[in-house]
Amino acid sequence: MNAAPAITIERSSPSDAGEIAALYLASRGEALPYLRRVHSDDEVRGWIAHVRLATGETWVAREAGRILGFLCLDGEDLDQLYLMPGQFRRGVGSLLLAKAKERSPERLHLFTFQRNHGARAFYERHGFRLVDLNDGDRNEEGEPDALYEWRRSFSEEGL
Numbered sequence: 001m002n003a004a005p006a007i008t009i010e011r012s013s014p015s016d017a018g019e020i021a022a023l024y025l026a027s028r029g030e031a032l033p034y035l036r037r038v039h040s041d042d043e044v045r046g047w048i049a050h051v052r053l054a055t056g057e058t059w060v061a062r063e064a065g066r067i068l069g070f071l072c073l074d075g076e077d078l079d080q081l082y083l084m085p086g087q088f089r090r091g092v093g094s095l096l097l098a099k100a101k102e103r104s105p106e107r108l109h110l111f112t113f114q115r116n117h118g119a120r121a122f123y124e125r126h127g128f129r130l131v132d133l134n135d136g137d138r139n140e141e142g143e144p145d146a147l148y149e150w151r152r153s154f155s156e157e158g159l
């Protein structure tokens with residue numbers, strides 16, 4: 001018998017805000033240490049609780065009651081996808097992305113930082129295509145970014 005707890009993908013609830021904010025701060029600190037910090041931790045906690053979770057849809061990956069990662073979706077706009085440090089590369093991001101494709105089955109788009117090579121490889125592995133590169137004047141960190149798009153029709157082109 002497999003006693004390992006299952007990972008579920010669920011809609012977030014307002015009571016998840018503190019855990020999601022802690023995860024977001026830890027994940028960005030681990031994966032994007034070079035980013036200019038433009039908000040304090042308290043500002044980030046307030047933004048997660050009162051803006052980010054109050055807009056669109058937020059989905060969490062949960063295992064044994066603990067949130068391993070989350071994703072925010074505003075229509076076709078995949079706005080945030082972060083996993084807890086120590087949880088990378090075990091398929092959790094793929095589970096969350098599959099939910100985003102289920103919710104927006106025709107098209108998704110997202111921004112990522114150009115230096116985030118791991119995330120870019122992840123999105124490209126999942127069929128996203130690079131739309132354009134920017135020098136950083138369209139994000140508040142001033143960090144060069146990349147716009148990616150996924151369309152369901154991309155997979156049909158390969159048939």
Ligand SMILES: CC(C)(COP(=O)(O)OP(=O)(O)OC[C@H]1O[C@@H](n2cnc3c(N)ncnc32)[C@H](O)[C@@H]1OP(=O)(O)O)[C@@H](O)C(=O)NCCC(=O)NCCS
Binds near residue numbers: 031088
């Ligand atoms: C990017 C992220 C969401 C990916 O989720 P994940 O659960 O780690 O990725 P998965 O295990 O589902 O990976 C699926 C495939 O994507 C590719 N991939 C994922 N991470 C990769 C990396 N760091 N480098 C190269 N390829 C990668 C691989 O092909 C991988 O398959 P494999 O492990 O069998 O080789 C996660 O690593 C993360 O939260 N990173 C830190 C925060 C971040 O950068 N978020 C994105 C902001 S835009």
